[in-house]
Amino acid sequence: MITELKSIPDIWKRMPSETHARRFLEGIIWSSGRFCPHCGSVSSTALRGRTCRPGLYQCRDCRLQFTVTTHTPMHSTKLDLRLWICAMFLVLTSSKGISSVVMARLLGVNQKTAWKMGHAIREMMDDRNGDLLPLEGIVEVDEAYVGGAPKSLSGAYNPRGKGCGKPMVFVAASRDGQARAKVVSDDQRVTLEPVLAAWIVSDDITLMTDGSTSYLGIGATMEEHHRVIHSQHEYANPETGAHVNTAEAVIAQVQRALVGVYHNLGRKHLQRYLDEIVWRWNHREPFREMVKQWTTKAGVDRERTITIWKPIPVVDQLRVLLRGAVGKQMRRSKDFGLCWP
Ligand SMILES: [Zn+2]
Known part of the structure; x- marks a missing residue:
């Protein structure tokens, strides 16, 4: 049983043949027993005829x-399964994601193949099975408008913020390390309230928001609601502990991935990239605590404990990723792209 994967050469060393890779995937996907992906039955037999390919049941x-x-x-893939494991390794260990062009170069596959592999992995990161822990305790929410051509290149004026016409992303992050992000049509209460309701465990949370009026009504239904009014240059309230810096940190990850890695992504795929970024955020663990001391301009000594987070080991991430993979088949579209059932 492989318990650790350190690097791409390590994957090829531990899996000298495709059979090793197949057994590795079987050990993860069928960790609690082999089941039929068609009907769910746990009674099946291995086919061992000369004409059968290995791993057929x-x-x-x-x-x-x-x-x-x-x-x-990965349904009906023609690729070596080791390449799939390498692709997952690359996506899971890149702090801001990996573009299909770079992945193609590293794996020695066509860029279009790498693009499809990337989307297949993002599909597995989708939390439609509801495996993620709900948000609880202190939950910060914020919104961002993402995308748009860089000003310096297009020469056009790209408005920022509300009303700019860019896709709006609604983000919620609890201070214990879980986050969610979703593309939404607008920032009205009727749009945001059901989205947030699906992410939280109950109304028994402390909601932290910025000054946006959309959150007033939602906040009234929660246990507590604190706001920081950015337009009044208020970014944190030391008395109530109010700030939305955690949610803004998630948004910063989104912006960095879009600027630095996925330059030209279509709106229809934005949610998948968000799933990937949020996956990375949600699969970390506290690494160590650091005490930061500083003196403010007014001469007051302050001290704060900062938790440093690091990603959980790759094999553990693979276990979570592949556990819900059955049932997430993608199909080729007529224009050689991808479509999702
Ligand atoms: Zn069956």
Whole structure:
């Protein structure tokens, strides 16, 4: 059983053949027993005929055949499974994501292939099975408008903020390290309230927001609501502990990934990139605590404990990633792109 993957050469050393990679994936996807991806039956038999490819099984109930990748985003792949594990390794260990061009170069595949692999991995990061822990305790929410051509290149004036026509991203982050992000149509209460309700455990939370009036109504339904009014140059309130810096840090990750890695991404794929960025945020653990001491301009000594976070080990991330992979099959669209059922 492989418990650690340190690097790309390490993957190839630990998995000298594709069979090793297949067994590794089987060990993760079928960790609690092999099941049929067609009907869910746990009764199946390995097909061992000379004409059968390795890793092929037949369900005893529905009689259909399957492999470990059936009905996952890797469905009917022709690629070496080690390349898939390498691609997952690259996506999971890149702090701001990896573009298809770079991944293609590192894996020796076509850019379009790398693009599809990237999307397959992002598809597995989607939390439609609801495996993520709900947000609780102190929850900060904020919104951002993302995308748009750089001013210096296009020569055009790109308005910022509300009403700029760019896609709006709604972000919520609890101070214990969990976050969510979703593309929304506008910042009205009717739009944001159901989105937030699906992310939190109950109304028993302390909501932290900026001065936007959309949050007044939502805040009234929560246990507590604190605001920091940025237009009045208020960014943190030491008495109530109010600030939205955690949510802004998540937004900063989104902006950095879009500026630095995924320069030209279509609006229809934005949610998938958000899923990836939020995945990275949610799969970290506290590494160590650091005490920061400083003196303010007024001469007051302040002290704050900062928690340093680091990503959880890659094999553990792979376990979470692949656990919900069955049922997330993607299909080729007519224009050689991808479509999702
Ligand atoms: Zn079956």
